[in-house]
Amino acid sequence: MPTPVEDVTTYEGKKPWEITGKERALFSVIVMTGAFMAILDTTVVDVIVPKLTGPLATDMYGVQWIITSYMVAAAIALLITEYLIKRLGAKSVFLLGVSLFTVASFFCGVSNSLEEIIIFRIIQGVGEALIMVTSHIMIFSYFPPHQQGLAMGIFGLGVSFAPALGPTIGGYLTEYYNWRMVFFINVPVGLILVLSGLLYLPKERVFEKLKFNFVSFFLLSFATVSLLIMLSRGQQLGWFNSIEIGVLLFATLIGFALYALSELNSRYTLIDFSLFKNPHFTNGIMIYFFILGFSMYQYFYLLPIYYEHIKMLPTLDAGIAVFAFAVFIGIFSPIAGIVSDKIGAPKTVAIAAFFYVGASLLFLPTLNYYTPLTQAMLLTIPFGIGMGLFFAPVTVMILQNAPSHKGELAIVLMDYFRFVGGSFGTALATNNMEYFKNMHFQHMQEIQNTEYVSFYLQQIKELLDLSLAQIKIIFGNYEMFMSYNYGFYNTFMHAGYWGILGSLFVVLLFVFKPKKEIQPS
Numbered sequence: 273m274p275t276p277v278e279d280v281t282t283y284e285g286k287k288p289w290e291i292t293g294k295e296r297a298l299f300s301v302i303v304m305t306g307a308f309m310a311i312l313d314t315t316v317v318d319v320i321v322p323k324l325t326g327p328l329a330t331d332m333y334g335v336q337w338i339i340t341s342y343m344v345a346a347a348i349a350l351l352i353t354e355y356l357i358k359r360l361g362a363k364s365v366f367l368l369g370v371s372l373f374t375v376a377s378f379f380c381g382v383s384n385s386l387e388e389i390i391i392f393r394i395i396q397g398v399g400e401a402l403i404m405v406t407s408h409i410m411i412f413s414y415f416p417p418h419q420q421g422l423a424m425g426i427f428g429l430g431v432s433f434a435p436a437l438g439p440t441i442g443g444y445l446t447e448y449y450n451w452r453m454v455f456f457i458n459v460p461v462g463l464i465l466v467l468s469g470l471l472y473l474p475k476e477r478v479f480e481k482l483k484f485n486f487v488s489f490f491l492l493s494f495a496t497v498s499l500l501i502m503l504s505r506g507q508q509l510g511w512f513n514s515i516e517i518g519v520l521l522f523a524t525l526i527g528f529a530l531y532a533l534s535e536l537n538s539r540y541t542l543i544d545f546s547l548f549k550n551p552h553f554t555n556g557i558m559i560y561f562f563i564l565g566f567s568m569y570q571y572f573y574l575l576p577i578y579y580e581h582i583k584m585l586p587t588l589d590a591g592i593a594v595f596a597f598a599v600f601i602g603i604f605s606p607i608a609g610i611v612s613d614k615i616g617a618p619k620t621v622a623i624a625a626f627f628y629v630g631a632s633l634l635f636l637p638t639l640n641y642y643t644p645l646t647q648a649m650l651l652t653i654p655f656g657i658g659m660g661l662f663f664a665p666v667t668v669m670i671l672q673n674a675p676s677h678k679g680e681l682a683i684v685l686m687d688y689f690r691f692v693g694g695s696f697g698t699a700l701a702t703n704n705m706e707y708f709k710n711m712h713f714q715h716m717q718e719i720q721n722t723e724y725v726s727f728y729l730q731q732i733k734e735l736l737d738l739s740l741a742q743i744k745i746i747f748g749n750y751e752m753f754m755s756y757n758y759g760f761y762n763t764f765m766h767a768g769y770w771g772i773l774g775s776l777f778v779v780l781l782f783v784f785k786p787k788k789e790i791q792p793s
Contacts, residue, residue: 307407310400315438340504345397354680369402374462381455425609428663440591488542495527503699551784556670562774565693570701570767596649597656604660612665618781620665628658632768708759
């Protein structure tokens with residue numbers, strides 16, 4: 273079966289992987305640094321967002337747009353990336369993405385208003401989309417077909433290790449410098465990447481010029497924007513108790529419906545849905561969508577909150593605690609790639625799913641306020657191993673089951689599903705945390721012996737020499753904290769259930785197999 277890079281040649285007429293070991297290492301470092309920088313920025317910024325309400329003169333709902341605008345821009349830019357790669361080449365698009373990301377990072381750092389930072393975060397999001405798709409393809413091309421699992425294991429260091437490392441770096445920069453350094457740190461890295469990329473990265477020949485379907489692009493972009501805004505604002509507005517959420521849902525459904533009609537009646541489609549005729553490709557995308565998007569992104573969001581708000585650690589210490597499992601993501605990502613080359617991607621995915629679901633359901637739900645910090649960090653290690661084993665084999669399987677001339681589109685679809693699935697996952701985590709916190713609070717209220725509680729509060733009042741009203745406020749805060757604490761159990765469990773759903777598609781890998789190899793049309 274041809275792979276997505278076997279039909280590509282360089283200007284010297286060679287295959288991209290026909291390079292020396294030193295060249296392969298140099299090219300991989302340049303490309304991986306770009307991918308690592310781009311995806312690290314997503315969770316690094318998550319840490320500083322609560323601290324921006326004062327400097328930007330806004331509230332929490334306002335600063336949430338710093339994240340939302342980035343995600344929306346990146347999702348839309350993904351849809352045009354394949355076209356740009358076919359017209360300009362992966363190297364040119366990669367350097368364009370790094371340049372946009374670097375310039376936007378600088379202007380985010382000097383922004384003094386919410387409107388300014390949102391504008392430059394949009395540009396950052398476009399840069400991230402260009403970087404992620406091109407770096408994915410380029411890393412894949414630098415390794416021969418029999419080492420593509422190793423290539424994706426190396427790439428997995430960026431995609432899975434960087435988000436987990438983000439809170440640590442963000443916490444350090446915020447605590448010892450200020451929030452602007454989170455953006456400024458990208459500037460020298462980006463400048464070095466652009467210069468080294470211009471000097472060293474090989475430029476491939478561009479063989480294909482696509483006809484771009486702007487109507488389908490506009491309609492799918494409209495639907496995606498509506499969907500992501502709905503997911504980001506649902507908890508704030510009360511989901512379907514809000515007219516705005518209802519309008520956004522309607523716009524999303526209409527946008528996707530009109531997009532489908534456009535694709536059915538267009539000679540040049542935006543997305544080639546024939547890719548999904550291959551069961552390994554389809555199941556791989558669904559595994560990526562549910563396990564990485566719906567499930568893992570919930571844990572990326574929840575674990576820093578657990579350490580900061582339940583264990584009450586400072587931002588930097590919470591980041592260090594998260595780093596405990598992030599290390600194992602980094603260790604096991606290349607190991608998964610090597611194993612995938614040896615025993616095949618489907619079997620490696622099955623091993624990864626076993627580790628991931630087991631850790632998600634057996635270990636993480638046990639974390640609460642009473643869990644010693646060292647024990648909490650140790651319990652997240654199997655989870656990190658499962659995440660590290662996951663990315664490389666899934667990616668290899670998807671790319672190997674796409675036609676060689678559709679590799680860029682396969683990557684676009686993977687990243688698109690990552691953004692949309694991650695948005696769903698984050699919204700689910702937020703909604704579930706609020707729901708289960710309230711549920712436990714109400715349950716505590718129902719089972720209380722009111723006479724005993726009144727007696728107890730009176731005793732505390734006399735002991736601390738405070739007013740009864742003050743004591744009731746303190747006790748109410750304690751109840752709310754404990755309901756928050758107990759709510760994490762349910763929220764962690766529900767995140768794990770999405771991992772189980774994704775694992776059903778792992779089972780289907782061994783039930784439905786591709787009938788024949790895909791050849792370029």
